Amino acid sequence: KEDEKRLLTPLGREQAAMTGKRLGQMIRGVNEEFGPCKVKVVRVSNLARAKETADIIYDNMDLGNFDGEMVERADPDPLLNEGRPCHHIPGGKVRPSVVERTDEHHPRIEEAFNKYFHRAPVPEMPPSATESKEKETIIATTATEESNESDNKHKLVADPKHEFEVIVCHANVIRYFFCRALQLPPEAWLRLCTFNCSLTYFTIRPTGTVSCRMLGDIGHLPHEMCTFSMHTGFNW
Numbered sequence: 001k002e003d004e005k006r007l008l009t010p011l012g013r014e015q016a017a018m019t020g021k022r023l024g025q026m027i028r029g030v031n032e033e034f035g036p037c038k039v040k041v042v043r044v045s046n047l048a049r050a051k052e053t054a055d056i057i058y059d060n061m062d063l064g065n066f067d068g069e070m071v072e073r074a075d076p077d078p079l080l081n082e083g084r085p086c087h088h089i090p091g092g093k094v095r096p097s098v099v100e101r102t103d104e105h106h107p108r109i110e111e112a113f114n115k116y117f118h119r120a121p122v123p124e125m126p127p128s129a130t131e132s133k134e135k136e137t138i139i140a141t142t143a144t145e146e147s148n149e150s151d152n153k154h155k156l157v158a159d160p161k162h163e164f165e166v167i168v169c170h171a172n173v174i175r176y177f178f179c180r181a182l183q184l185p186p187e188a189w190l191r192l193c194t195f196n197c198s199l200t201y202f203t204i205r206p207t208g209t210v211s212c213r214m215l216g217d218i219g220h221l222p223h224e225m226c227t228f229s230m231h232t233g234f235n236w
Contacts, residue, residue, distance in 0.1 A: 020060025085176035
């Protein structure tokens with residue numbers, strides 16, 4: 001009811017700007033080895049703080065002189081709004097209102113998962129190992145493998161056919177998506193923690209194989225910007 005008044009704090013706006021710069025670097029790439037990511041669209045929930053975050057992220061991607069394809073801005077989607085996605089187990093006694101709210105929110109958030117988490121169409125022609133198309137999803141709340149020189153001929157390179165989508169939404173929703181995408185018990189969602197403006201990165205292959213390459217990554221934020229809900233830093 002008071003959603004339009006629940007806007008970002010000055011710190012929240014700084015976090016969003018840093019996240020936009022990080023995503024912009026990923027989209028543009030650095031060189032041939034650390035190449036660009038083909039981001040097709042930025043999606044966002046319909047809550048005011050998420051839309052404000054998405055606006056700041058997009059403005060700080062610095063894509064004005066980018067030679068690649070334009071990144072689409074999708075209309076806000078209420079399916080991605082924050083909520084209680086699932087009953088959590090183990091859990092203590094909860095108020096009846098919490099049970100009712102969870103039962104109300106679960107179908108919507110499950111619908112959002114089914115809408116956005118799916119495999120890309122399998123190519124008609126049999127692809128080579130470097131031609132398979134992957135659907136990549138990076139969520140903002142929002143490693144380097146060693147190899148010797150003899151393995152260089154087998155080195156994986158960035159495939160421009162991979163497609164990425166960015167979804168700007170909320171911690172509860174992201175944690176539920178993580179459990180559902182990896183076929184883990186969704187009742188475990190509350191055991192996870194994703195900091196504000198963190199990045200969670202999923203890879204979904206045409207074969208149906210799903211992997212999580214990052215969960216709640218905040219490497220782009222300095223220590224003084226690391227927060228979760230009302231908590232600051234890491235000692236809480």
